[in-house]
Amino acid sequence: MSASSSISDNDRVLIFDTTLRDGEQCPGATMTLEEKIEVAELLDAMGVDIIEAGFPIASNGDFEAVAEIAQRVKNATVAGLARTAPQDIDRAAEAVRLAARPRIHTFISTSPVHMKYKLQMDPERVLEIVTSSVTRARNHVEDVEWSAEDGTRTEHDFLCRCVEAAIKAGATTINIPDTVGYTTPDEYFALFQMVRERVPNSDRAIFSVHCHNDLGMAVANSLAGVRGGARQVECTINGIGERAGNAALEEIVMAIRTRADAFPYTTGINTTMLTRASKVVANATSFPVQYNKAIVGRNAFAHESGIHQDGMLKHTQTYEIMTPESVGVTKTALVMGKHSGRNAFRHKLEELGYKLSDNQFLDAFQRFKDLADRKKHVYDEDIEALVDQNLATAHDRVKLVSLTVVAGTRGPQRATMKLQIDGGRPVTEEAEGNGPVDATFNAIKALVPHEAELELYQVHAVTEGTDAQAEVSVRLSSGGRSVTGRGADPDTLVASAQAYLGALNKLLARGASLHAQHAAE
Template sequence: MTIQHPNFGAIADDRVIIFDTTLRDGEQSPGFSMTLTEKVRMAEALAELGVDVIEAGFPIASNDDFEAVRRIAEVVRGPVICGLSRAAPGDIVRAAEALKGAERRRIHTFISTSALHMKYKLRMEPDAVLEAVVASVTLARQHSDDVEWSAEDGTRTDIDFLCRAVEAAIKSGATTINIPDTVGYAAPEDLTRIFSTVRERVPGADAVILSAHNHNDLGLAVANTMAAIAGGARQVEGAINGIGERAGNCSIEEVVMAMRTRPDAYPYVHNIETTNILKTSRLLSTITGFDVQPNKAIVGRNAFAHESGIHQDGMLKNAATYEIMTPESVGWTKSNLVLGKHSGRAAFRDKLVQLGYGEIGDNRLNEAFRRFKDLADRKKTVFEDDIIALIDETVVRDHERVRFVSLEVRAGSKGPSRAELELMVDGVTHTAEAQGDGPVDAAFNAIRTVFPHEATLALFSIGAVTEGTDAQARCTVRLEENGRLVDGQGSDTDTIVSAALAYVHALNKLLVKRERREPEAMSA
């Protein structure tokens, strides 16, 4: 059986559409705000990964969100570009305006359907909600042939009312129906039952795409997504690294690799280029300042590590004894000495191509090569992970208002530490000296002297990119201001410089966050 879709044509029943919401639902996570440049770079990486739909943002949320969706719609080709809207005319028109430049576009509109949400959040009667479904989908179809409708809190909605709402959306022109587990409450058997019931009972459900959007509050998002597919869902919604509200979204990379690794259990096809998974995951970590946990499936640094003697013995005899997929299938390579201080630009460019950075422009290449040479002068051995950390920072730090220039610190067991700092703010160079309880505190005080602000330090952590005493330090800084949380990340062989870079990165994200006004009732 096939389904005709305005953006995808004939869709076979074994085809699963990958809908990525890293830039919308993922970015709603506390501290995960991205700049316009970072969003565009991430969207380009998602296109390279092969996702079918990119939910680029919530255009009505702020001018910044609108501009990000508009820019992504103009420059990113390949995936369908989607904008989110509530069931309100202003939201829908704003989304349509932002999506005008897209090669292929989708408007995604939603409203709550559970009794709990209708009574306390919407304060609407069920019949009024059904009227809103019809009106919003009808208006969205006037601006786009591809309209997705979502039943927020769908898995806690009375099944009879859910079927009525889905039927109303389909009759009004929705081409995709999303039934999200908004609060991560459902169990896998619930998802299979709900999707099977909708597919069987709702007229026209067999002619549209059913979609699953599951949150991870009980750690069941991926299991629930696979169960939804078994029930008839043919679009899965999630985010890279599983980022998102509260405990996060369904992790795209885990769903994709489950289908690839277990075709006997999940006989479905998708368009993801799995060898780009790790690169995309690391780019997101660099942009947001959040590393994935070491034991994270697929992309965690321990995902293919073996310490047990029994496991190591098995691996030496046959890797399949303890690895159900190859590291190379998701983009891992063995980290080894690849370049040094005598390496030239051609060798450096060739290594970038091997690591998946073949499209980096000349200006960024020159800046990256300069930073590489500086690193090679300070570090005995340069590993691939070192280069990845260096390049990702170079790529994503364009157009920041505050830029790190230089830092000199004096520290020790006698007396307070001192820091001499130079920053560029809006193109103008500023210097400051400050004292502190240790060199990191002194450096942070110097930053606050150059760029005064009321944000407080909520988190500071240090890790190593690779091994050895000359390894690059990777620092994460979390700032909090009036309930806003932002995270920044920096890497350098000098730990104090790394900390300062992370603080400046977080400060730039805070400046973006200040300009935003989030509307009530973020979706699904």
């Protein structure tokens, strides 16, 4: 929805999602084209107003992703980020050319420290570039956003001059970001009030907030900026982003919805899709959501304390300020088992927010049946882990066929692994290691030789009980790039192999060469 179709200039807050751009810049969070498209289509269906689809000049892959998303998105504005260089702006314009509502988002640093050390420019030169870059962008599209990078550490007089110049050159949205997460809510509120009052043509543009979470105040600062007159919030699903992350979309939206007395504004977000969006992004980036994450964390609507449970039984509002259903969380946790049929399983998937093709459904149903045979109780979290794992591996070049591990006190530990590589016939290798996990990973390295380094190996249980599925996260780095893979299985070693292969496949999908000794067999 564009600004012109908002409910009113006073109470409609536009949601600008930058998960696919700023969120993807988080180390290890790079997504494939298919994953980006899935996230973009979900954001569009959820009611996001502007989707920042990427940084087109950064790479051919980024350009292709922005261009593809621009064609597919039906309702939201699609933005491409650009620095002030003419080639950046022209590349962004080409990427969003086929969007129903294209936007170019261009930026330049305005703080003294950035101008001196990063740009090595004096303020007057920066001011000239503000005008020329916005003018060039406006010649391509009608919707131009201009950002003052490191705006919260910019001198007020110079910031006002830049904002005035950007609006005069044709910018329709002015973003004053807290790029390094430095400001406080009171300061940010006052900053927007000051700029809007001092800049003569400020009423001709929508003001925007973009807050990073370095001091843990990104959401509070964003809401303070809205109170100060901003009517666009830039945020990401799960709050992912560079360093400590960005303001979390789900927290912004639910704060406005839940505390309308304090924040008398509206958004166009269908909040019942928030939990599903969180899971899709977590799966695409392989960044697990912390259990106590606000709104979408596993414990957000869980109550273990006896006092809390007693209160909840008497009245849910004693300890819940919003309903689980309002964010897409189901109350029922245990309804599925080995006797459940296809219709029940399909209904459960729809309830959890999944839409699978016929082949994906049949594969997921078979995996569910296999799991139900091995596990006494199948919880919603088990099904989510199972389906997410299945979707994540659908396009993998290297797939796990089987794994057998010999472990115990009488070493050495050995792993025998069978993999399918690039659709060829399965190949097998046996390897020893300092423990069963090390042996498993050594078997992978023997079958798929690579130089990637293991940065993280983490295990946690999906649900309670000794038969719980293990969810494993593995982070690999190669050539200065980090990626994370996840696997889930009642067998921790199988989950470990899945996670390692998930990360390795992401490296391969991003251009790493595959020199598997068995690949040609």
